Amino acid sequence: MTAYSERAAGAPVLDFLGEHAQVLSIAAFFVACMIFFTVTTDTFLTVGNMLNVIRQAAPILIVAIAMTFVIITGGIDLSVGSQVALVNALAAILLAAGVPWPVVVLAMLAFGGAVGLFQGWFIAYQGIPAFIVTLAGLSIVRGVALYLTQGYSIPITGVPGFLSLGRGIVLGIPVPALIAAAIAVIGYVVIASTKYGRQVVAVGSNLEAARRVGMPAKWTLSSVYLVSGVACAVAGLLIAARLGSGSSNAAVGFELQVIAAVVLGGTSLMGGRGSMLGTILGTLTIAIIGNGLILMHISPFFTQIVTGAIILIAIWLNTRIFTTNFRLGRR
């Protein structure tokens, strides 16, 4: 007589590797890039250069964290670069008009949230695809910024408190990097451990199921664009404070860098699957590639080619890994 027995459960470590393969692969790639640039240049792995990299990457990281929320819901926000530029310009205009800088900061955060929520309303409550709404937003918001500034750059002077947001150093670390790190930690905790984070994942995974179990599906969907708008405001303020000016031409192509960082980190454009850790690693990987190639005295134009190629290859590999029942270790 045949004995009926059940399969033994596999080693938990294999489950772990399977579920986190994308983050692990981007982590490995990040480490490889670090080693490569450390070996090929003298100045890459120095404290000064590393601080420079994270200071420059801070605005992208902040918006990429928010973009991870958006993409987990299966959406996209193409308007982030324009939103950064508008906040950047508007902040400079208000500061030039003599408004106290803490008021400007709070007003810009509220403004960014309002712009995001406006787009989110069209997406969640009116059912227009996020791609269309935010593509229109990209054009409109940049246009507003250009109109307000007439294309000129507006200097920010005489507000050391504001400028220290972009240039200050606390405990040896640039303030923008500290802010970005804090936002990254918050983003990680929210998506992994809060009820709101669970709702975001549920809406991205199965909108109808989320609605049926009584989750506020439409509100959740629109709220991620609010989060994105606030993050854009933070990034716009940091850029204005670092450069000491506000310009409607800031952050051109910013949305593409942000989306690239998120996707490189293993977040699925189809929604449901996403990783904050992946986004952080993706952002830093793109940042050190740009920095390392410059240190290697390679043409900055070439950097764009390399970055694009790396994104394509990384995502191609990830797609292959995930469509062929990939397993690490024994079968």
Next chain:
Amino acid sequence: MGDGDRGGAVAAAGREDLSRPSGAGAERTPRVSLRGIRKTFGSHQALRGVDLDLFPGECLGLVGDNAAGKSTLTKIISGTYQPDGGTIAIDGAPVRLSGPADARARRIEMVFQDLSLCDHIDVVGNLFLGRERTMGPFLDRARMLEEGRAMLHSLDIRIPRLSAKVEKLSGGQRQAIAIARAASFDPRVLIMDEPTSALAVAEVEAVLSLINRVKATGVSVILITHRLQDLFRVCDRIAVMYEGVKVAERDIGKTDLEDLVKLIVGGERH
């Protein structure tokens, strides 16, 4: 109970509709009672006046061809649709269900044909979807894991790893999770739409025995299925829908497969 006409009628084909014998109806108040339910979508009369009673602790099989109105009827009971006419009474009291959340608050749960699971969330997360246990804004994972394990255990469902993403599970396991989710929050009415349609043999057996266990706890179950043989394993009564009306109701002991097929295709009366 109350079936005095048992005599020669048991095997007879083409007999009159066997409504719930009035004796039994008087003994118990129906948990859900539908009267004259009508629903029209544009020019399409989905339901043309349906009466249906559902008693505590029974399983009612709802059968009929595609587009007979089964799903529309269950969606009215689960609050997804509002009827255009007719009344709904729960425990004898007339109610108007304003939406799925209202029905859920009255402890009417539905397992949808597509299961409504989130593939990217783990087993525990799906069990508690929409009812997350929290500490402040944070998920109380330990408590959900513990309660989830108890929920599955009480229904004798075995899932090796509760932290596995639902997308990694088999069809039967997914089905079991969807049923466990609906059955575990103390429902009074549990509606299941085609719970066994896509399952392998052993999985069907598991789901059927799960339905029997749920029923035994006093839950009223409505089962929609095209697998007529399943009805005889779990149902107490069967209601047959045809073109938006209920054409027949049978106690399970007084019907057979052949009789049901005839009723469903409507060959003998339409």
